[in-house]
Amino acid sequence: MYYGESTVLYFNGAFMNAADAKIDLYSQSLHYGYAVFEGIRSYQTANGTKIFKAKEHYDRLRYSAEVMGIPFSVSTQELTDLTYELLERNSFTNAYIRPVVLCSPNMSLSKGKESYLAITAWEWTNGYLSNQMRIMTSSYRRPNPSGFKINAKVSGHYVNSILACQEAKDNGFDEALLLDIEGNVAEGPGANVFFEKDGVLYTPAAGNILPGITRATVLDLCEILGIPVVEKKFKPEEMRGADSAFYCGTAAEVVALESMDNIPFAQPWENSLGSELQKAYKNCVLEKEYTAETINN
Ligand code: PMP
Numbered sequence: 001m002y003y004g005e006s007t008v009l010y011f012n013g014a015f016m017n018a019a020d021a022k023i024d025l026y027s028q029s030l031h032y033g034y035a036v037f038e039g040i041r042s043y044q045t046a047n048g049t050k051i052f053k054a055k056e057h058y059d060r061l062r063y064s065a066e067v068m069g070i071p072f073s074v075s076t077q078e079l080t081d082l083t084y085e086l087l088e089r090n091s092f093t094n095a096y097i098r099p100v101v102l103c104s105p106n107m108s109l110s111k112g113k114e115s116y117l118a119i120t121a122w123e124w125t126n127g128y129l130s131n132q133m134r135i136m137t138s139s140y141r142r143p144n145p146s147g148f149k150i151n152a153k154v155s156g157h158y159v160n161s162i163l164a165c166q167e168a169k170d171n172g173f174d175e176a177l178l179l180d181i182e183g184n185v186a187e188g189p190g191a192n193v194f195f196e197k198d199g200v201l202y203t204p205a206a207g208n209i210l211p212g213i214t215r216a217t218v219l220d221l222c223e224i225l226g227i228p229v230v231e232k233k234f235k236p237e238e239m240r241g242a243d244s245a246f247y248c249g250t251a252a253e254v255v256a257l258e259s260m261d262n263i264p265f266a267q268p269w270e271n272s273l274g275s276e277l278q279k280a281y282k283n284c285v286l287e288k289e290y291t292a293e294t295i296n297n
Pocket residue numbers: 039187188189190191192210211212213214215248249250251
C-alpha cells in the first residue's frame with residue numbers, strides 16, 4: 001500500500017490528503033502514457049533527511065517535459081523545497097519520491113496544453129530488488145531511439161519495462177535484461193547495467209539507454225576509487241559468464257547479479273568491483289566520506 005489514511009501528497013498547487021486527490025479521466029497522460037516522471041530517494045543521514053541528487057532529478061524532469069512538448073516550468077529549487085515539505089508533512093526520512101507531470105484533459109494527439117505536477121512519496125527502507133538477482137535476456141527490445149525520446153523518463157516507455165519484467169518473472173527469473181534495437185545490451189527495466197571482466201568495468205554507452213543518475217554516480221565513484229571503466233556497445237555474449245555484474249538505479253541502488261540466462265557470474269560478489277562500489281554508493285547517499293581510504297569503513 002502506497003498511502004494510508006493520513007498520507008499527504010502534493011498536487012497542482014496544494015498539499016492534500018492522498019485519498020482526496022483526483023485526476024481527470026480525460027487526461028492525455030492516462031490514455032496515451034503522455035506524462036513524465038522521476039524516481040528519487042531520500043535518506044536519513046547524520047546531517048538530517050537528505051534528498052539524493054535532487055538537482056539532477058529535477059533537471060531531468062524538466063528536460064523530459066521539454067523534449068515531450070509538455071509545458072512545465074517549475075524551478076528545481078521550488079521542486080526541491082516542495083519535496084522536503086512533503087517529507088516533513090509525512091514524517092518520512094528514508095523514502096521513495098515520485099514526482100509526475102500529468103497533462104490536462106485532451107483526447108487529441110496534440111502537444112500538452114497544460115500540465116499538473118503531483119509529488120507522492122512513501123517510506124522506503126530496503127531496495128525493491130532482491131540481494132542477488134538472476135536475470136534473463138528479454139525477448140523484448142528497448143524502444144527504438146528513432147521512435148522515442150529514449151533518454152527522457154516518459155511514462156509510456158514503461159509499458160516496455162512491464163512486458164520485460166513480467167516475462168522474466170513468468171520464466172522464474174528475478175529480473176529482465178533488455179537489448180537495444182541493434183541487439184546490444186541496453187539496461188534493465190528500471191536500472192542500468194555494468195559488468196566486470198579482468199579488473200575492468202563495462203557499461204553500455206549513452207544513446208540507446210536512459211542514462212541514469214546512479215550510473216553517473218557510479219562512474220564518478222570509479223574515478224575516485226581508480227576503477228577502470230569503459231562505456232561501449234557490447235553484445236549479451238560478452239557479458240554472459242563475465243567475472244561479475246550489477247544493476248544500478250535510484251531504487252535498486254547497486255545490486256549484485258548472480259547469473260544471466262542461468263549462467264553464473266564467475267566471481268563471488270564479495271570480491272567484485274561491484275561490491276566495492278555498492279559500499280561506496282551507500283556511503284555517498286548517506287553523506288559519509290567516500291575516499292579510497294574510508295570506503296570500506
Ligand atoms: N534505466 C531505466 C529504464 C530506468 O527506469 C531507471 C530508473 N530511473 C534507470 C535506468 C536508472 O536511472 P536512475 O539511476 O536515474 O534512477
